[in-house]
Amino acid sequence: DAGVIQSPRHEVTEMGQEVTLRCKPISGHDYLFWYRQTMMRGLELLIYFNNNVPIDDSGMPEDRFSAKMPNASFSTLKIQPSEPRDSAVYFCASSRLPQETQYFGPGTRLLVL
Amino acid sequence: AQSVAQPEDQVNVAEGNPLTVKCTYSVSGNPYLFWYVQYPNRGLQFLLKYITGDNLVKGSYGFEAEFNKSQTSFHLKKPSALVSDSALYFCAVRDRGPTNSGYALNFGKGTSLLVTP
Numbered sequence: 001d002a003g004v005i006q007s008p009r010h011e012v013t014e015m016g017q018e019v020t021l022r023c024k025p026i027s028g029h030d031y032l033f034w035y036r037q038t039m040m041r042g043l044e045l046l047i048y049f050n051n052n053v054p055i056d057d058s059g060m061p062e063d064r065f066s067a068k069m070p071n072a073s074f075s076t077l078k079i080q081p082s083e084p085r086d087s088a089v090y091f092c093a094s095s096r097l098p099q100e101t102q103y104f105g106p107g108t109r110l111l112v113l
Numbered sequence: 114a115q116s117v118a119q120p121e122d123q124v125n126v127a128e129g130n131p132l133t134v135k136c137t138y139s140v141s142g143n144p145y146l147f148w149y150v151q152y153p154n155r156g157l158q159f160l161l162k163y164i165t166g167d168n169l170v171k172g173s174y175g176f177e178a179e180f181n182k183s184q185t186s187f188h189l190k191k192p193s194a195l196v197s198d199s200a201l202y203f204c205a206v207r208d209r210g211p212t213n214s215g216y217a218l219n220f221g222k223g224t225s226l227l228v229t230p
Contacts, residue, residue: 102218
């Protein structure tokens with residue numbers, strides 16, 4: 001298996017622009033998680049899906065953030081409009097069952113200027 | 114609420130010496146505990162987990178961790194450190210059942226391990 005795939009790996013954009021991050025989970029994994037990593041706050045859960053349905057989005061910082069999972073093999077995290085404080089590494093992870101190991105993608109390093 | 118504490122920001126050890134990276138946890142029930150490693154500019158890689166059974170868990174790359182319920186700890190250990198073990202290590206916990214945050218993991222802030230030749 002290719003593991004969790006994320007794109008792009010790096011994104012540099014200007015404040016106010018829309019940013020879309022993409023994730024392809026491991027095939028057969030029913031749970032998908034979006035995390036954000038910053039120096040100040042460490043790893044934070046933003047949202048997670050079960051069978052393509054958002055279960056908990058309490059970690060989404062603001063209405064500027066939105067996430068979708070249109071099918072079992074694809075999810076997006078969108079920031080519109082982006083701000084410099086959104087600069088972070090965004091990770092996607094998936095697991096087959098909730099109690100099982102979450103496998104992480106390589107992350108998207110976002111820099112908002 | 115569930116949480117994890119990694120009390121050391123950095124651990125330095127000489128190659129060949131044993132290493133320990135500390136982790137303590139807090140959950141309302143019985144925990145699932147995980148260790149992940151992150152190399153520079155890479156994603157998190159799973160090392161090992163404790164679900165149930167033996168308190169000593171063996172994982173990848175010669176690492177092991179001991180679950181201690183009375184001390185609510187899950188310290189990561191390796192008998193003989195390698196320079197290539199230098200990385201950022203994260204401990205994570207979640208309750209066995211769904212919590213207010215569902216099935217998400219709570220991560221510690223990470224401990225930077227530096228193994229010197």
